[in-house]
Amino acid sequence: MKKNLYALFIGLLVAQFVMAQSPGGVSTTLTMWLKSNAGVTQSSGTISSWTYANDGTKSFTGTAGSLPNFTSNAINFLPAAGFTRTQVMDGPTGVNAPITAGNDAYTAFIVWESNINNDYQRLWEQRSTNSTDNGSFAISTWNDGHYGDETGTNPFQFGMPQAYTTSTWHISEIQLLNQATNDLLISDETNFLSSPTAVTTDPAGTNGAALRNISDAVNRIGMNFDNNQQLSGAIAEIIVYNGPLTAAQSTSVFSYLSLKYGITLGSDIKSSAGTTIWDATANSTYNSEVFGLGTDNTSGLTITSANSNLTGNGDGTGISGQGNVILSNPSLGTDQSFLFVGNDGGSLTESTTGAPSSLPGIAIFGRKWKVQHTGNVGTVDVSIDYNGLSHNGTLTDPTNFRLLVDATGAGDFSGSPTAYTPTSFNATQVKYTGVTLSNGSAFTFGSSATPLPVTWTAFTANVIDQTDISLRWTIANNQNARDYVVEHSLDGQNFTAVGDVANLTDVKSYSYLYPNATPGAHYFRVHETDLDGKDIYSKIVSATIKDGALALRLISNPIIGDQVDMELTAAAPVQAYVSVFSATGGRILTQVQSLQTGTNRSQLPVSSLPAGNYILEVRTATTTLHRTFVKL
Numbered sequence: 001m002k003k004n005l006y007a008l009f010i011g012l013l014v015a016q017f018v019m020a021q022s023p024g025g026v027s028t029t030l031t032m033w034l035k036s037n038a039g040v041t042q043s044s045g046t047i048s049s050w051t052y053a054n055d056g057t058k059s060f061t062g063t064a065g066s067l068p069n070f071t072s073n074a075i076n077f078l079p080a081a082g083f084t085r086t087q088v089m090d091g092p093t094g095v096n097a098p099i100t101a102g103n104d105a106y107t108a109f110i111v112w113e114s115n116i117n118n119d120y121q122r123l124w125e126q127r128s129t130n131s132t133d134n135g136s137f138a139i140s141t142w143n144d145g146h147y148g149d150e151t152g153t154n155p156f157q158f159g160m161p162q163a164y165t166t167s168t169w170h171i172s173e174i175q176l177l178n179q180a181t182n183d184l185l186i187s188d189e190t191n192f193l194s195s196p197t198a199v200t201t202d203p204a205g206t207n208g209a210a211l212r213n214i215s216d217a218v219n220r221i222g223m224n225f226d227n228n229q230q231l232s233g234a235i236a237e238i239i240v241y242n243g244p245l246t247a248a249q250s251t252s253v254f255s256y257l258s259l260k261y262g263i264t265l266g267s268d269i270k271s272s273a274g275t276t277i278w279d280a281t282a283n284s285t286y287n288s289e290v291f292g293l294g295t296d297n298t299s300g301l302t303i304t305s306a307n308s309n310l311t312g313n314g315d316g317t318g319i320s321g322q323g324n325v326i327l328s329n330p331s332l333g334t335d336q337s338f339l340f341v342g343n344d345g346g347s348l349t350e351s352t353t354g355a356p357s358s359l360p361g362i363a364i365f366g367r368k369w370k371v372q373h374t375g376n377v378g379t380v381d382v383s384i385d386y387n388g389l390s391h392n393g394t395l396t397d398p399t400n401f402r403l404l405v406d407a408t409g410a411g412d413f414s415g416s417p418t419a420y421t422p423t424s425f426n427a428t429q430v431k432y433t434g435v436t437l438s439n440g441s442a443f444t445f446g447s448s449a450t451p452l453p454v455t456w457t458a459f460t461a462n463v464i465d466q467t468d469i470s471l472r473w474t475i476a477n478n479q480n481a482r483d484y485v486v487e488h489s490l491d492g493q494n495f496t497a498v499g500d501v502a503n504l505t506d507v508k509s510y511s512y513l514y515p516n517a518t519p520g521a522h523y524f525r526v527h528e529t530d531l532d533g534k535d536i537y538s539k540i541v542s543a544t545i546k547d548g549a550l551a552l553r554l555i556s557n558p559i560i561g562d563q564v565d566m567e568l569t570a571a572a573p574v575q576a577y578v579s580v581f582s583a584t585g586g587r588i589l590t591q592v593q594s595l596q597t598g599t600n601r602s603q604l605p606v607s608s609l610p611a612g613n614y615i616l617e618v619r620t621a622t623t624t625l626h627r628t629f630v631k632l
Contacts, residue, residue: 021054021297021298021299021300024254024255024256025298026249030240031240032058032091033054033237033240034060034239040081042070045069045070046070047062048061050081058092059091059092060219060221066086067089068081068089069081069082069084073313074234074236075262076306076307077305080234080236081234081236083232083233085232087222088222089221089222091219091220093216093217095216097216097219098219098242100216103242103243106175106176106242107240107241107245108175108239108240109171109173109257110123111257111261111263113167114164114167115166115233116233118144119143119232122138122220122222122224122228122231123140123222124139125139125140125224125225126138126220127218138224139174140160146162147164147172148184148186162197164188168309169263171257171258171263172188173185173196175245185199189254189264189265237257237260237261251268251270255271255277259338260301263309264287264289264308265290267280269290269292269340271336271374272299273298278340278342283342286341286343286344287342288342288345289311289342290308290342291309291340292338292340292341293327294339294340295332295334295335304328304329307325307326307327311323311324318388321348323385324385324387325343326382326383327339327381329380329433331377331378332377333375333377335375337374338374338377339380341370341372343368346365346367348389349389350364350390350446350447351364351365354413355413355446356417357415358417359402359452359453361452362448363446363447363448367444368442370409370440371439372440373437379436381431382435382437383430383431384403386428396425398421399451399452400451401445401447402419402445402447403420403422404417404443404444405419405437408441413446420435420457421476434457453480453481454475454481454528456474456539459473460472461522461541462543463517465626466551467551468516469517469522469543471526473538474508478505480534483502485497485527486498486499486512489525490522492521492540492542495523495525497527498514503528517545520545521542524541549620550570550625552566552625553569554616557627558630558631560632563603563607564604565601565603566601568600569598569599570598574621575592576592577617577620578591578602578616579616579617580614581614582612583612588614589604611631613629615628
């Protein structure tokens with residue numbers, strides 16, 4: 001019994017969470033929410049039922065032979081319901097209809113495309129089968145390439161003022177207002193903020209005396225109430241509110257649909273929390289083909305692969321000549337984490353203009369992409385499709401291609417941007433994995449007809465044992481590399497070589513230990529030289545040594561004589577325990593030393609130790625330091 005009650009409690013919690021979700025966080029008067037990536041039941045590639053996302057008790061159904069097709073990867077890696085002029089589905093009517101009878105103010109959104117623009121088509125309608133009921137609200141197309149609301153009854157006129165483009169996905173909003181003039185607003189991704197189309201469908205001014213009185217007898221997708229005006233196209237989502245929306249609410253719903261389907265708005269995009277996740281003003285130069293990744297729990301939304309619908313197809317393949325970019329595989333953090341990119345519409349022709357001097361021979365696109373972060377998205381994979389584009393490099397050769405990231409966001413790639421090497425090729429698609437796109441950064445792509453120098457995929461500096469600095473770097477395409485010279489600086493500008501690491505063609509990760517660093521900041525870079533003399537610098541990394549209570553320096557290592565000579569620097573008088581351990585961790589000897597403020601010279605006898613590797617430990621009440629040494 002307890003188990004059943006617990007299961008019921010959990011079920012109620014889950015149901016509450018699902019019911020709390022709404023498009024863009026706009027839930028007031030939401031009565032119908034159909035989305036093709038949820039609530040769809042398939043049967044032999046067709047949709048047999050389509051359940052409301054906001055109410056699991058309500059569904060659209062149809063009959064065999066007239067069911068819409070389920071099209072996977074129809075838009076932005078998401079599915080859609082496909083119609084070829086024979087499919088239709090019917091939903092709840094009567095008291096369960098989305099728009100209540102007698103209401104004369106309501107709003108509908110639809111994400112759709114049509115492959116014809118010269119005929120009548122009905123996408124969705126709610127109306128009566130009795131023409132005397134003044135009962136119709138329908139998202140329809142006309143035979144002149146326009147779409148809008150088809151009332152179907154006098155004294156109301158059709159509202160068909162908005163043009164649409166065939167085989168192009170649109171986000172459309174149709175809103176009927178309870179007023180005598182300009183009572184219909186029609187918006188889509190091109191004008192929803194700037195100038196929504198206002199239409200008078202009640203010219204006699206009788207609205208109020210002769211309400212449309214929407215009937216509850218028909219709730220249909222794909223054709224009209226008498227099985228005419230069939231749709232040739234696809235529908236990904238329908239959202240109906242039993243009331244008007246404010247401009248801010250419309251923006252929230254448009255933003256949700258824009259992120260989900262990769263449809264550019266040309267304006268600010270906001271999360272359900274009201275945060276601006278793409279700032280169209282701050283990124284005014286980069287408002288072309290805006291799309292992104294992210295998670296928005298209130299909207300029930302998690303996007304982990306995306307491209308712009310203007311450059312890519314639903315499965316990510318690129319439209320020829322458009323340079324389709326795909327973002328995928330983010331390290332998504334908490335809710336309300338987003339990463340958006342947009343471009344400046346620049347040339348997709350490679351040129352040496354503005355190309356980095358650190359990669360001799362490379363030519364880059366004139367087009368630049370800009371990044372805006374919200375929350376924590378982590379690293380991502382980035383792909384570019386060269387379908388229909390000319391390029392200097394040979395596809396399948398990773399030494400010929402680079403993704404270049406300018407962390408400053410200036411879009412200046414002429415210096416030493418971070419360069420990534422491709423990890424895979426798929427026909428004309430080139431993929432880069434584990435890319436860091438920081439907030440405000442800019443990126444572009446380039447290639448070369450000849451192998452490019454080593455690419456640094458990672459370079460870090462970390463303090464160990466308080467005074468040693470461990471440098472680690474990872475590289476790619478090092479077939480032609482000769483060696484890596486480690487350079488050190490105290491000011492980040494003047495560098496001195498401190499070490500040399502040889503290249504091994506089958507090794508991609510390298511390390512170097514900079515020991516006994518003085519307190520303060522230390523800067524490092526690595527200078528790589530190819531066998532043919534070409535060279536390239538890594539980025540500069542830094543590490544800071546704290547001015548701590550204790551420091552240890554071995555004066556000589558390996559140990560040739562009978563004692564270990566060391567310097568112990570203390571910030572105050574302290575008692576220290578100096579021990580030697582074997583390489584396997586066994587303690588061999590311990591000596592207690594009293595240290596004075598400043599540098600203390602000390603010796604530790606090791607004449608009884610055989611030749612080998614050992615660990616020296618210096619421990620006080622607050623600090624423990626380790627050094628390895630070799631006795632010859």
